Amino acid sequence: MFDSGSREDDEGSETGNGFSKRWGWWNTLDNLTNSRIDKWDEILNWDVTKALNIVAYYSDKQKMEQQVHREMRQKYKHR
Numbered sequence: 234m235f236d237s238g239s240r241e242d243d244e245g246s247e248t249g250n251g252f253s254k255r256w257g258w259w260n261t262l263d264n265l266t267n268s269r270i271d272k273w274d275e276i277l278n279w280d281v282t283k284a285l286n287i288v289a290y291y292s293d294k295q296k297m298e299q300q301v302h303r304e305m306r307q308k309y310k311h312r
């Protein structure tokens with residue numbers, strides 16, 4: 234959703250192709266609003282503490298999900 238958590242992804246070796254680096258907060262807004270541009274003003278009007286806590290939560294959640302995915306891939310790779 235936010236940062237891929239992997240420099241390799243963001244630099245283009247896998248799926249990121251530098252997208253997060255290039256689009257930064259635009260990508261974050263798009264994700265927070267499920268690609269509904271008409272909701273961007275609502276997000277932009279949040280107070281900073283709320284916005285940063287929500288972004289941190291989703292970032293941590295994404296990293297955890299990616300770690301689980303990597304572990305599952307490794308588990309089945311050795312079969």
